[in-house]
Amino acid sequence: MSLPRTCIIGAGSSGIATAKVLHQRGLPFDCYEKSDRVGGNWVHHNKNGMSACYRGLYINTSKGRMAYSDFPMPADYPDFPHHSQIAAYFDRYVDHFGFRGSIRFETAVERAVRRADGRFDVTLSSGETKTYDALAVANGHHWDPRWPEPAFPGHFDGVQMHAHEYDEPDAWKGQNVLVLGMGNSAMDIAVEASYVAKKTFLASRRGAWIVPKHMFGRPLDTIITDARVPFRIRRRIGETLLAMTAGSPTNYGLPMPDHRFGSAHPTISGRILDRLAHGAIEYRPNIERLEGERVRFVDGRVEDVDVIVYCTGYKVTFPFFDPSFVSARDNDLPLFRRVFHPAYPNLFFVGLLQPLGAIMPLAEVQSAWIADYLLGEYALPSRSEMERDVAHEREAMFDRYVASPRHTMQVDFDDYLLHLDAERARGRRRARDLRAEGRFAAAR
Numbered sequence: 001m002s003l004p005r006t007c008i009i010g011a012g013s014s015g016i017a018t019a020k021v022l023h024q025r026g027l028p029f030d031c032y033e034k035s036d037r038v039g040g041n042w043v044h045h046n047k048n049g050m051s052a053c054y055r056g057l058y059i060n061t062s063k064g065r066m067a068y069s070d071f072p073m074p075a076d077y078p079d080f081p082h083h084s085q086i087a088a089y090f091d092r093y094v095d096h097f098g099f100r101g102s103i104r105f106e107t108a109v110e111r112a113v114r115r116a117d118g119r120f121d122v123t124l125s126s127g128e129t130k131t132y133d134a135l136a137v138a139n140g141h142h143w144d145p146r147w148p149e150p151a152f153p154g155h156f157d158g159v160q161m162h163a164h165e166y167d168e169p170d171a172w173k174g175q176n177v178l179v180l181g182m183g184n185s186a187m188d189i190a191v192e193a194s195y196v197a198k199k200t201f202l203a204s205r206r207g208a209w210i211v212p213k214h215m216f217g218r219p220l221d222t223i224i225t226d227a228r229v230p231f232r233i234r235r236r237i238g239e240t241l242l243a244m245t246a247g248s249p250t251n252y253g254l255p256m257p258d259h260r261f262g263s264a265h266p267t268i269s270g271r272i273l274d275r276l277a278h279g280a281i282e283y284r285p286n287i288e289r290l291e292g293e294r295v296r297f298v299d300g301r302v303e304d305v306d307v308i309v310y311c312t313g314y315k316v317t318f319p320f321f322d323p324s325f326v327s328a329r330d331n332d333l334p335l336f337r338r339v340f341h342p343a344y345p346n347l348f349f350v351g352l353l354q355p356l357g358a359i360m361p362l363a364e365v366q367s368a369w370i371a372d373y374l375l376g377e378y379a380l381p382s383r384s385e386m387e388r389d390v391a392h393e394r395e396a397m398f399d400r401y402v403a404s405p406r407h408t409m410q411v412d413f414d415d416y417l418l419h420l421d422a423e424r425a426r427g428r429r430r431a432r433d434l435r436a437e438g439r440f441a442a443a444r
């Protein structure tokens with residue numbers, strides 16, 4: 001039997017992980033990338049127009065935690081590398097494993113349609129249409145800006161921009177800048193603004209537990225990670241450590257979060273608390289309305305503002321699918337262990353998750369799992385079993401996390417790896433049993 005041929009959409013950090021695994025395991029594939037180079041979000045001024053990378057971007061997960069398992073980051077890289085180092089690392093990864101020739105650059109997938117026989121017709125920006133046995137979607141989820149919905153009432157005479165457009169703060173010299181949001185974009189942009197702007201305001205609709213990049217001289221993401229320790233214990237340790245170091249967010253003029261530590265995507269910044277403590281950034285609650293050159297906040301205060309930067313997150317979008325086939329309303333796309341679509345077993349999503357940790361090593365293991373499946377070494381559970389598993393996982397996630405479109409695909413890094421390992425082993429046993437019963441082909 002000939003091996004199935006896969007189309008990989010995107011050569012960012014997830015797409016190249018899939019390409020590398022399929023390449024190494026002898027599975028045929030083509031990877032399409034809109035840009036002229038690999039690296040996706042980590043390529044500053046990426047030609048594909050999709051990168052959210054700004055000049056001063058440093059990753060907030062440590063290099064040991066974000067590297068692929070068999071390709072460490074250079075020893076002379078700092079703990080939290082600059083985007084240029086990360087993009088160079090991805091480039092070297094592709095050349096080291098020798099699969100650049102299977103990536104077609106400056107070629108976008110414009111349409112992907114599942115045929116009656118289950119295969120995919122993929123239409124490219126070149127005008128060609130090619131047919132594939134399987135489709136791996138790795139088009140990223142930090143490129144389609146989410147603006148406040150509904151927009152704030154009133155009108156604003158200054159500049160309004162989304163974090164996705166932000167590059168550097170130089171033009172804000174002498175201006176009043178308002179940064180909205182409590183995620184990592186807001187932290188970085190408010191800090192950068194605070195060095196040049198006349199005044200920098202940070203506003204949000206809820207508080208956050210802001211964690212530093214280091215603790216005890218070690219990257220924070222290497223501490224309290226053991227998946228064998230129950231989450232409630234890890235959470236308590238995290239809360240205790242935070243209380244002993246930064247203390248209450250209210251010490252910095254920030255609101256008390258309406259949730260416990262670990263119930264929101266982590267906000268990581270080694271600098272924001274200092275800038276708040278220096279008075280270089282002032283906190284405000286959410287915007288109530290825009291009033292020309294001023295902004296009114298929900299606590300009734302009004303400030304003169306020249307620039308508003310909406311750091312309000314991103315939409316999960318698949319422009320190549322008909323929305324009636326697959327779409328993620330409010331960023332929600334239920335998937336079996338964040339990879340397999342229960343209704344379409346030859347449709348995979350890679351890196352479509354928000355870990356407490358880095359995506360890259362998870363994308364690598366997801367790809368190995370996909371390769372197991374394509375090679376017939378792994379058999380999926382039945383559709384109803386997958387749906388039950390998905391429902392169970394979602395219930396736990398929605399129970400733990402603050403209700404928000406940013407919390408629809410959260411995973412704990414180490415727990416996820418552990419669970420995926422266990423599922424791969426279960427699927428190998430299923431494949432063996434089905435093969436013994438002579439039913440394996442039907443299952444695929």
Ligand SMILES: NC(=O)C1=CN([C@@H]2O[C@H](COP(=O)(O)OP(=O)(O)OC[C@H]3O[C@@H](n4cnc5c(N)ncnc54)[C@H](OP(=O)(O)O)[C@@H]3O)[C@@H](O)[C@H]2O)C=CC1
Nearest residue numbers: 058059060148149181182183184185205311312313404406
């Ligand atoms: N240095 C690094 O490595 C960086 C990494 N990142 C990563 O990129 C991803 C995206 O981060 P980011 O861009 O910060 O987006 P996030 O989705 O993480 O955060 C969006 C923020 O905007 C708020 N928000 C959304 N809609 C509204 C609204 N209508 N009114 C008021 N507030 C609103 C959210 O509040 P609520 O919680 O209430 O929904 C939240 O505080 C994350 O994975 C992040 O970790 C980003 C920047 C730097």
